[in-house]
Amino acid sequence: MTQQLRMTKQRAAVAGALDATDEFRSAQQLHEQLRDRGDAVGLATVYRTLQALAAGGEVDVLRTDDGEALYRRCARTEHHHHLVCRSCGRAVEIDGPTVESWAAQVGASQGFTDIEHTVELWGTCTDCRPSAGRKVRPGIPQ
Amino acid sequence: MTQQLRMTKQRAAVAGALDATDEFRSAQQLHEQLRDRGDAVGLATVYRTLQALAAGGEVDVLRTDDGEALYRRCARTEHHHHLVCRSCGRAVEIDGPTVESWAAQVGASQGFTDIEHTVELWGTCTDCRPSAGRKVRPGIPQ
DNA sequence: CCAAGGCTGAGAATGGTTCTCATGCCCCGA
DNA sequence: TCGGGGCATGAGAACCATTCTCAGCCTTGG
Numbered sequence: 001m002t003q004q005l006r007m008t009k010q011r012a013a014v015a016g017a018l019d020a021t022d023e024f025r026s027a028q029q030l031h032e033q034l035r036d037r038g039d040a041v042g043l044a045t046v047y048r049t050l051q052a053l054a055a056g057g058e059v060d061v062l063r064t065d066d067g068e069a070l071y072r073r074c075a076r077t078e079h080h081h082h083l084v085c086r087s088c089g090r091a092v093e094i095d096g097p098t099v100e101s102w103a104a105q106v107g108a109s110q111g112f113t114d115i116e117h118t119v120e121l122w123g124t125c126t127d128c129r130p131s132a133g134r135k136v137r138p139g140i141p142q
Numbered sequence: 143m144t145q146q147l148r149m150t151k152q153r154a155a156v157a158g159a160l161d162a163t164d165e166f167r168s169a170q171q172l173h174e175q176l177r178d179r180g181d182a183v184g185l186a187t188v189y190r191t192l193q194a195l196a197a198g199g200e201v202d203v204l205r206t207d208d209g210e211a212l213y214r215r216c217a218r219t220e221h222h223h224h225l226v227c228r229s230c231g232r233a234v235e236i237d238g239p240t241v242e243s244w245a246a247q248v249g250a251s252q253g254f255t256d257i258e259h260t261v262e263l264w265g266t267c268t269d270c271r272p273s274a275g276r277k278v279r280p281g282i283p284q
Numbered sequence: 285c286c287a288a289g290g291c292t293g294a295g296a297a298t299g300g301t302t303c304t305c306a307t308g309c310c311c312c313g314a
Numbered sequence: 315t316c317g318g319g320g321c322a323t324g325a326g327a328a329c330c331a332t333t334c335t336c337a338g339c340c341t342t343g344g
Contacts, residue, residue: 005290006290006291006340006341006342007341008290008291008292008340008341010291010292010293011291026331027331027332028330028331028332041292041293042292042293042294043293043294043332044292044293044294044295044332044333044334045291045292045293047331047332047333048291048292048333051332051333063205063207063209065205066301067205067209067210067211067300067301067331068209068330068331069209069331069332083248083249083252083254083257085254086256092252094248094252096241096244096248098240098241098244099238099240099241099244099261102238102240102241103263106225106236106238106263107225107263107265110225110234110236110265110267111267111268112225112227112263112265112266112267112268113265113266113271114228114265114266115225115263115264115265116263116264116265117261117262117263117264118260118261118262118263118264119241119259119260119261120259120260121245121248121249121254121257121258121259121260122257122258122259122260123249123252123254123255123256123257123258124254124255124256125252125253125254126253126254129255147321147322148309148310148311148321148322149310150309150310150321150322150323152322152323152324153322168300169300169301170299170300170301183323183324184323184324184325185301185324185325186301186302186303186323186324186325186326187322187323187324189300189301189302190302190322190323193301193302208332209300209331209332210299210300211300211301
């Protein structure tokens with residue numbers, strides 16, 4: 001199960017790109033970013049690496065309204081949620097102790113088992129506020 | 143903006159299929175269901191109709207972990223969340239007054255504006271419990 | 285240093301969703 | 315009731331994100 005992963009320059013490049021930002025990025029964006037930087041990595045490899053990292057809890061994954069997957073390396077590996085800028089993808093890790101218990105309680109009261117929950121907050125961060133020098137969505141599409 | 147929608151038998155069929163269940167269904171499932179029932183409707187029309195209904199707040203939409211869109215006609219049109227059975231798709235509408243305020247508060251404290259939130263609960267309903275006569279996932283895939 | 289087998293990448297394949305466009309038919313006005 | 319404008323329909327192509335294929339490459343254990 002716990003398969004040993006080889007350290008290749010491609011994996012290092014993807015991991016590096018993730019470490020360099022606190023914004024959620026799509027596989028395609030990361031691929032393009034690596035290409036521009038010169039660290040050309042195959043798209044398939046980017047997907048495979050992200051998949052492996054996600055499976056190992058190394059990165060967090062969430063879906064945009066149109067179903068695209070976004071990845072981000074978070075500081076903590078424990079369960080947490082995010083407040084994400086819908087424009088640039090910048091994210092802040094947040095806790096929701098109240099939500100946790102509420103979710104479990106509601107689920108149980110309805111007779112459901114194996115309760116899990118999806119809780120994400122979306123907003124517009126200060127840099128992306130329409131007023132000031134708007135950051136022209138270098139991140140999230142849509 | 144508020145465009146007038148013509149009432150066609152296709153739209154009636156899709157709406158009817160949605161009214162007949164309290165489970166979240168994908169466009170493909172609804173299409174197949176209508177076909178089996180004899181009310182053949184083009185897949186494109188199913189998608190268009192669901193899109194229109196969703197835009198008008200007539201149906202709720204959510205995404206599975208793999209990005210597929212699921213639709214359900216809910217009793218209430220006001221903001222609410224769901225507790226969904228990950229096996230059959232059956233859903234219960236739930237409120238989260240605490241969550242609402244928590245979300246707004248957290249968002250504001252981080253300087254984000256136009257806060258919105260995604261909160262869905264997933265579990266296994268009584269009928270889908272592995273023990274008893276398991277309902278063989280007539281609903282949700284995966 | 286070497287062999288074994290995981291890793292890579294270009295391109296094909298998948299699968300959900302949307303678009304195209306010729307034809308169909310709802311609904312309003314006369 | 316009849317006619318027609320124009321939204322609605324549907325088969326198939328197009329899109330797009332993601333996954334699969336497979337021959338050749340490269341990391342790693344010994």
